Amino acid sequence: MEQTNSSFKQEKTQTKDWAYTLHHATRATHEDWLGRSISYTCIGIIILVVASMLWFITSKGIATFTQNHVNVWQFLSGTNWAPDQGKIGALPMIVGSFAVTFAAALVATPFAIGTAIFMTEIAPKRGRKFLQPVIELLVGIPSVVYGFIGLAVVVPFMRHLVGGSGFGIISATFVLFVMVLPTITTMTVDSLRAVPRFYKEASLALGATRWQTVSRVILRAATPGILTAIIFGMARAFGEALAVQMVIGNAAIMPKNLVSPAATLTSQLTTGIGDTIDGTLPNNALWSLALILLLMSLFFNALVRVIAKRGQLSHER
Amino acid sequence: MLKNYSFEKTAVQTFDEHTTLAMKTENMQVFYGSNHAMHDASLAFPKNQITALIGASGSGKSTYLRSLNRMNDTIATVTGKIWYHGVDINQPNVNIYEIRRHIGMVFQRPNPFAKSIRENIIYALRATGVKNKKVLDERVEQSLQGAALWDEVKDSLDKSALALSGGQQQRLCIARSLAMSPDVLLLDEPCSALDPISTVKVEETLLELQKKYTIIIVTHNMQQAARISSQCAFFHLGHVMEYSPTTTMFSTPQIQVTQDYVSGSFG
Numbered sequence: 257m258e259q260t261n262s263s264f265k266q267e268k269t270q271t272k273d274w275a276y277t278l279h280h281a282t283r284a285t286h287e288d289w290l291g292r293s294i295s296y297t298c299i300g301i302i303i304l305v306v307a308s309m310l311w312f313i314t315s316k317g318i319a320t321f322t323q324n325h326v327n328v329w330q331f332l333s334g335t336n337w338a339p340d341q342g343k344i345g346a347l348p349m350i351v352g353s354f355a356v357t358f359a360a361a362l363v364a365t366p367f368a369i370g371t372a373i374f375m376t377e378i379a380p381k382r383g384r385k386f387l388q389p390v391i392e393l394l395v396g397i398p399s400v401v402y403g404f405i406g407l408a409v410v411v412p413f414m415r416h417l418v419g420g421s422g423f424g425i426i427s428a429t430f431v432l433f434v435m436v437l438p439t440i441t442t443m444t445v446d447s448l449r450a451v452p453r454f455y456k457e458a459s460l461a462l463g464a465t466r467w468q469t470v471s472r473v474i475l476r477a478a479t480p481g482i483l484t485a486i487i488f489g490m491a492r493a494f495g496e497a498l499a500v501q502m503v504i505g506n507a508a509i510m511p512k513n514l515v516s517p518a519a520t521l522t523s524q525l526t527t528g529i530g531d532t533i534d535g536t537l538p539n540n541a542l543w544s545l546a547l548i549l550l551l552m553s554l555f556f557n558a559l560v561r562v563i564a565k566r567g568q569l570s571h572e573r
Numbered sequence: 574m575l576k577n578y579s580f581e582k583t584a585v586q587t588f589d590e591h592t593t594l595a596m597k598t599e600n601m602q603v604f605y606g607s608n609h610a611m612h613d614a615s616l617a618f619p620k621n622q623i624t625a626l627i628g629a630s631g632s633g634k635s636t637y638l639r640s641l642n643r644m645n646d647t648i649a650t651v652t653g654k655i656w657y658h659g660v661d662i663n664q665p666n667v668n669i670y671e672i673r674r675h676i677g678m679v680f681q682r683p684n685p686f687a688k689s690i691r692e693n694i695i696y697a698l699r700a701t702g703v704k705n706k707k708v709l710d711e712r713v714e715q716s717l718q719g720a721a722l723w724d725e726v727k728d729s730l731d732k733s734a735l736a737l738s739g740g741q742q743q744r745l746c747i748a749r750s751l752a753m754s755p756d757v758l759l760l761d762e763p764c765s766a767l768d769p770i771s772t773v774k775v776e777e778t779l780l781e782l783q784k785k786y787t788i789i790i791v792t793h794n795m796q797q798a799a800r801i802s803s804q805c806a807f808f809h810l811g812h813v814m815e816y817s818p819t820t821t822m823f824s825t826p827q828i829q830v831t832q833d834y835v836s837g838s839f840g
Binding site: 462465472477 | 696697
């Protein structure tokens, strides 16, 4: 019985044109090819756009040094910004940018970590239901609205509190604090949720309290993620132009204190961009500021990658 | 096809006053929301013995075990009494952190912290405020020796615990619990993620540990229960069906469902 069965099968296979079947491209094969082409085309265009932007900003940005023969060191360390008179010291803006960025991150981080712990460990249900939408909403508010609130509320408040005009690094810090808070919080929440549950269980089963578990196990395991969150927040603060420009006072001078008008790289760019002529030194100088911004964001990105890699190592099992 | 067994007829042993008990439960019920996961579990655990909880998946044995040191607090409602040193520890005013220091737990999957071997062991001691380095070092050695791991790791205490093999990690988790000098040790299928040789080592460790500790172990593996336990409780669909000395359970089970389970008709 079995033998007849197998010989029957063999007969049937011989009638099939195997050479045709195995060489013939089916519809699925065509779809596969088409899908792959579309995806390669898209990625190709994007790579081209990014590469041209990098090239464009770099070539424009170094024109200050190659065509106008400004010394790079003088550009980075000079404190006098008067492009009309040929003086382009960018240090006041560099200092301004770093000051608002670090100050905002410094103020926002404790609040962000506190909120994230509340949302993941203390009240996970309420956190997911109420706080998550609120924080996502904060991310979505346009920066001009933040700037407007800063101008209408923070600047007068600072004027009353410390005197002067109210414009300055501290007002910018306040506005940026609110703007980077949701970024740092959501990413910290993600990294806390990603901490394996068994770490928490192990700690609780040993009699550690909830707070000990959070501070010694969960936060520690989430540290790479939290650092990444802070850096993303800093990148956002560093690159924010509009809201900062509205409250910082836009004076391209070395900031003497936190409440005197100052400028950042971005605010100087937006302020000056309309007043310069293409190809002249004042215009090229602005491109150099843009180049610094670009290099800084590349640096932030690289930092995130390094941290992610080191974080992976410590989680390997 | 699983037969419908009656939950009316059960055979649960009790102990007379001459047996020293480490802990016992009275009418313990566990609910996950509206799901009644554990019905009326009344079991007593003799001191310095190994008690095995056996049963198929979903029979409620892990649920029962996790309720004993209040690890189910956040996810389930547990009613009934859990007696430990004359205190009902299933009361809201009981300090759960203190309970867990006396009733240690080891989980199914080895779960050492991503720290060094030494750090893993002194983690809980540090949390209770022990700072003296000499005391900590002593406890590290004692605990690792208790878990039969000392000879294998004594030269690499500062290496990451994650570099150990699965079996070594599980014994490290046992050592970590021992560091708190508990008197009851709860183990939730501690060998199910381990190979046979590591399993033998863990079992040998447990047999040694029962001289000083009371051990309650959930296991899927009936041979394991037979090898190491003195008492054995059989769980079925959220009910404790039979609780008897291990030799009795495996030679002359008293009710049909136990008979069917230990002979391998289901599970």
